[in-house]
Amino acid sequence: MGKLLLVGCGKMGGALLEGWLARGLAPADVVVAEPVDAQRPRRPGLRAVASTSEVSETPEIVVLAVKPQTMDAALPDLKRFADEGAVFLSIAAGKTLNYFAGHLGKTAKVVRAMPNTPAAVKQGITVATAAQGVSAAERSKCQDLLEAVGQALWVEDEALMDPVTALSGSGPAYVFLLVEAMAAAGAKLGLASDMAMQLARATVTGSGELLRQSTEPAAQLRVNVTSPGGTTAEALKVLMAADGLQPIFDKALAAASRRSRELAG
Template sequence: MAEQAIGPLLLVGCGKMGGAMLEGWRARGLTAAGCAIVEPSPDPRYSGLADISLHDGPDGLAADFRPGVVVLAVKPQSMDGVLPAYRRFAGPGTVFLSIAAGKTIAYFERALGPAAIVRAMPNTPAAVGEGMTVAVPSARVSAAQRQACDALLAAVGDVAWVEDEGLIDAVTAVSGGGPAYVFLLIECLAEAGREAGLPADLAMRLARTTVAGSGALVRRSSEPAATLRRNVTSPNGTTQEALAVLMADDGLQPLMTRAIAAATRRSRELAG
């Protein structure tokens, strides 16, 4: 059964992340009230659909169009040039939901004036409905608007909310960049297997499937990650030998802590 429609919606930017979100919304029936897309190069598969209208620029939107939610899914470096055209929608009846990394609530308030803003940080697994998004609302966001944004973000994965916008920098470092760290783990695991004598293609297959399966296991299990780790580790066995290296004082944890600190610091620099 389709969920209650939220809208009308305006999606500004329909690239990989915007497109992934749109697919999730349509699967849940969230575009039933209508969705307008502004995208210079839209995917042809969205042409002619009853619940979607396509526009190559904001001038194509009807003068009386009043979206309930404006989703800003353009690249951060393009935002300065894109945002002014949507200032006319700023008002109590519309909430702006941004997924642009590094663009703060204050930035949008300067550009849009008195607008309700939700700043969200999703990650790329949203493309397969397995994303993790953390969102923070501005003071003007109503309970109903927050609920609407939550439903839109939940269409592509898990959603968490924070009240302190300063936490978004650490969120960006952990979950925003997290997929890259996992992909690097796959690369390193495969290379280590190759150096141990495995054919390169088999080593990569083992690494990819093991990481994917482990992710599915931790997703479905109610056990803490530490318990799942211990369940794999036989006393005095091979895994324990490997973990003795990874969990040493100079092992994985201090390395990851430094990496997240560096990413958090850079996120603050970009937001400033």
């Protein structure tokens, strides 16, 4: 993976670090810059500092895992690494390749990535796009870093990062809301609220694992559990109606994608 500088070690940065170390990255090959003492990792052989100003050696890859609202403050000190040819891998939502070019220089080698929160359990999926100056070998190294917490895909058109953000970046929240809605509906039918939540959580997580392991498409898995004229079919008449689930998701993802474009400025 090369020599790494991880800037920011919150939930996502910490998940990435754990994934890298689990895949064999030597602690001596990474430096973590994290201003919050409680979030600064303490591992034998791993150097953790409060500020990037304490880092003198140019890393091969700088992973930017700071919050988008603090990125402006983080980049000025890091430009020296861009000038030396380091690759920047950003997981900050809404920060475009053009934004980084404005702060790090037009020739800066930048990869923009959008992971999602299941990365915390190494079941995430990330989509990335790269600036023109990033070589195939450098993309491959970034792929390895991202795959430490799940799957990684690439798009050539950066504009697609907005619908990616709407679908997979924000997607875990939709699934959690589904669990809430299923449990609430079960409680309204007379189930104890704690049992309804237990049933909803187990149903969604179990179905997700079945989907992960199966080679069949989601539509076929749905058909497999739908007996003609049965209870599932009756519920699906509501969910798949013209005013059912699909138009709601169409509207929701369009709103999230639109907001992603607005945040990019």
